[in-house]
Amino acid sequence: MSNPFELMPRQYSPFWLKAVCLISGIAIGLALATTLLMLNGVDFKGIVREFVLYSFISNRGLAQTISTATPLLLVGLASAIVLKLRFWNIGIDGQAWLGAIAASGIAIYDVGDPSFRLLIMACAAIIAGAVWVGVPVFLKMRLGVNEVISTLMLTYVAFLVAQHFLYGDWRDPSTSWPVSVTFDESSERLQRIGFGHVHTGVWIALGCASLVSYLMLAHRFGFFLSAIGLSPKGARASGLPVPIVVILTVLIGGGLCGLAGFVVVAGQEYRLTQYVIHDLTFSAILIAFLARFNPIAVVPVSFLVAGLFTAGETLKAFYQLPLSLILVVQAIILGSVISVEFFSAYRVRIKVSGLLNRQINEEQSRQTSQQ
Amino acid sequence: MEFIIYWLSATPSYAAPLLLAALGLIINERAGVLNLGAEGMMACGALAGALVSLAFSSPLLGIAAAVISGATMAAIFGGLTVVLRCDQVVSGLILVALGAGVTGLLGRDIVGQTLPGFREVDLWFLSDLPVVGPVIFQQNTLTYLSFLFAVLVWWWMYRSVSGLRFRAVGESPSTADANGINVIAARFLAVVVGGAFCGLAGGYLALASSFIWVEGMVAGRGWIAIGLVIFARWNPRQAILGALLFGAIEALIPRVQATGMDVPIYLMMMLPYLTTLGVLVVASKFDEKRSQEPANLGIPYARQDRH
Numbered sequence: 001m002s003n004p005f006e007l008m009p010r011q012y013s014p015f016w017l018k019a020v021c022l023i024s025g026i027a028i029g030l031a032l033a034t035t036l037l038m039l040n041g042v043d044f045k046g047i048v049r050e051f052v053l054y055s056f057i058s059n060r061g062l063a064q065t066i067s068t069a070t071p072l073l074l075v076g077l078a079s080a081i082v083l084k085l086r087f088w089n090i091g092i093d094g095q096a097w098l099g100a101i102a103a104s105g106i107a108i109y110d111v112g113d114p115s116f117r118l119l120i121m122a123c124a125a126i127i128a129g130a131v132w133v134g135v136p137v138f139l140k141m142r143l144g145v146n147e148v149i150s151t152l153m154l155t156y157v158a159f160l161v162a163q164h165f166l167y168g169d170w171r172d173p174s175t176s177w178p179v180s181v182t183f184d185e186s187s188e189r190l191q192r193i194g195f196g197h198v199h200t201g202v203w204i205a206l207g208c209a210s211l212v213s214y215l216m217l218a219h220r221f222g223f224f225l226s227a228i229g230l231s232p233k234g235a236r237a238s239g240l241p242v243p244i245v246v247i248l249t250v251l252i253g254g255g256l257c258g259l260a261g262f263v264v265v266a267g268q269e270y271r272l273t274q275y276v277i278h279d280l281t282f283s284a285i286l287i288a289f290l291a292r293f294n295p296i297a298v299v300p301v302s303f304l305v306a307g308l309f310t311a312g313e314t315l316k317a318f319y320q321l322p323l324s325l326i327l328v329v330q331a332i333i334l335g336s337v338i339s340v341e342f343f344s345a346y347r348v349r350i351k352v353s354g355l356l357n358r359q360i361n362e363e364q365s366r367q368t369s370q371q
Numbered sequence: 372m373e374f375i376i377y378w379l380s381a382t383p384s385y386a387a388p389l390l391l392a393a394l395g396l397i398i399n400e401r402a403g404v405l406n407l408g409a410e411g412m413m414a415c416g417a418l419a420g421a422l423v424s425l426a427f428s429s430p431l432l433g434i435a436a437a438v439i440s441g442a443t444m445a446a447i448f449g450g451l452t453v454v455l456r457c458d459q460v461v462s463g464l465i466l467v468a469l470g471a472g473v474t475g476l477l478g479r480d481i482v483g484q485t486l487p488g489f490r491e492v493d494l495w496f497l498s499d500l501p502v503v504g505p506v507i508f509q510q511n512t513l514t515y516l517s518f519l520f521a522v523l524v525w526w527w528m529y530r531s532v533s534g535l536r537f538r539a540v541g542e543s544p545s546t547a548d549a550n551g552i553n554v555i556a557a558r559f560l561a562v563v564v565g566g567a568f569c570g571l572a573g574g575y576l577a578l579a580s581s582f583i584w585v586e587g588m589v590a591g592r593g594w595i596a597i598g599l600v601i602f603a604r605w606n607p608r609q610a611i612l613g614a615l616l617f618g619a620i621e622a623l624i625p626r627v628q629a630t631g632m633d634v635p636i637y638l639m640m641m642l643p644y645l646t647t648l649g650v651l652v653v654a655s656k657f658d659e660k661r662s663q664e665p666a667n668l669g670i671p672y673a674r675q676d677r678h
Contacts, residue, residue, distance in 0.1 A: 160638070
């Protein structure tokens with residue numbers, strides 16, 4: 001059997017090679033995505049206008065990008081820390097739903113003093129998100145139940161919980177739509193900061209980003225986390241508290257997702273609807289991968305990914321293209337990034353002929369004998 | 372009694388798409404490839420089936436398109452995971468996103484149109500038998516085919532030489548490689564065939580179950596099928612039982628609704644998802660060592676890696 005390509009796993013891939021691979025992966029992804037958009041009737045000038053000028057430079061677009069980036073930053077952080085452990089939390093949407101439901105519940109039933117209402121809503125959202133991911137992590141640690149399926153199943157359940165309330169007790173009687181009553185203006189909404197729709201949630205998200213960055217990059221916890229991610233067996237053998245670190249990290253991730261749900265309902269929608277949470281999971285995974293699981297890099301990357309959504313909204317308005325197009329664009333970018341990684345993991349050698357092959361082998365054996 | 376017959380007769384048509392998807396995934400996973408993209412491949416299959424069946428008013432062509440579209444999506448996945456050795460979980464999620472996105476994009480114009488599909492066959496006097504008639508002999512052709520496929524796949528996997536070789540690829544690829552089996556080719560083939568089954572499952576949903584295309588109509592069935600595979604311990608014969616169980620639960624929801632009983636409907640719709648979760652817990656209790664799981668599931672193979 002003659003396979004003309006020979007793969008050599010690289011023992012070590014230098015930083016420049018990884019950087020080149022990441023950048024060319026993104027470039028290929030963007031090129032493919034541009035082609036796809038042009039096939040759908042958006043000309044190149046239009047793409048530049050919507051994806052660059054409008055989303056990142058015009059005032060209105062920039063404001064929308066920042067407010068979309070706020071929940072994305074939170075879920076991106078969550079995804080970056082748990083993926084480092086190879087814990088596949090793909091129920092981010094579900095945890096955000098639970099956060100949104102919990103925050104809305106506090107607002108609807110007026111729990112606690114109005115001056116602390118927002119704080120209570122945020123705490124309830126964090127706890128709800130953590131509980132929602134707590135079940136899968138418990139099942140995984142105790143019984144070895146695959147977390148991919150359990151987190152995803154709970155996402156469907158979370159959405160149905162929201163439906164149950166929206167078509168039931170929480171429905172606003174004054175409209176015919178399944179939406180909850182709106183939140184109280186003074187005590188239950190995150191205030192605008194005076195730039196379009198951008199609200200104080202953006203400070204919450206940036207605060208979380210610095211906290212997580214500190215934990216991951218300057219604290220012992222982050223070191224443990226990296227060690228466990230690289231080799232759980234090795235970490236256990238060297239006496240690190242593996243289960244505690246894993247459980248804590250996953251719960252923190254769930255809490256961040258819950259908080260993202262809170263930010264959406266209290267900062268953007270001011271009520272619970274069927275559409276408050278959508279497509280967060282895949283965006284979060286894309287952000288984590290592009291940021292190389294580094295919490296500081298998550299900040300700019302989630303901003304850039306949010307720009308895709310802003311552009312998607314305008315494409316929807318002016319070109320009648322559905323938002324699912326943005327999902328395709330995201331999938332294409334992530335796909336090309338991970339495929340190009342192949343070249344930093346393997347050295348591809350083309351076997352020209354048996355003679356050349358023999359020469360290489362001889363050279364290798366000479367080198368080893370010299371060593 | 373009438374309720375039970377009604378319920379049981381609806382069960383096979385809910386079970387069949389789950390069974391088809393599970394078969395595809397078993398073929399994938401027995402070769403050592405974990406494909407989480409079932410949901411995406413099913414979505415593509417459903418849309419392709421709907422589009423082609425509408426365009427040519429031929430359900431048969433529609434089902435062929437569903438199979439081809441599933442296999443095409445799977446080929447992308449195979450390129451990523453088998454050829455380029457990308458992470459199988461991420462690649463699977465990419466497939467899900469791609470499926471959801473592409474179908475949302477291409478299916479805009481046919482949302483809600485009634486599709487020509489596969490109706491129940493009339494098996495003459497058999498269909499008129501009490502109880503067994505409606506439950507067994509009033510199903511559509513695709514349903515019978517899917518149960519037949521399950522038996523065939525089981526027979527091939529456990530009773531034929533090529534099936535044995537195929538399972539070896541998932542258990543110990545380096546041993547298989549040393550025995551002259553082309554691991555990369557076998558895995559790629561398994562991925563494509565598995566994708567074809569998932570596409571067929573999607574086509575079933577559109578052309579033999581709902582007769583309509585709606586975005587998001589797969590509704591997590593691809594993920595339930597992944598859970599079903601673990602429950603069935605990677606065995607096509609046990610997958611039949613599992614699919615019937617899940618099908619029965621899914622069939623229960625509209626039946627209960629139809630009786631006009633006052634139940635919280637959205638809580639009831641959680642049943643399939645919660646059952647999947649419950650079944651995984653039970654399966655892990657009974658088989659804590661995961662003795663039936665293909666030993667090299669999810670691990671990319673490269674000869675040079677020295678496994």
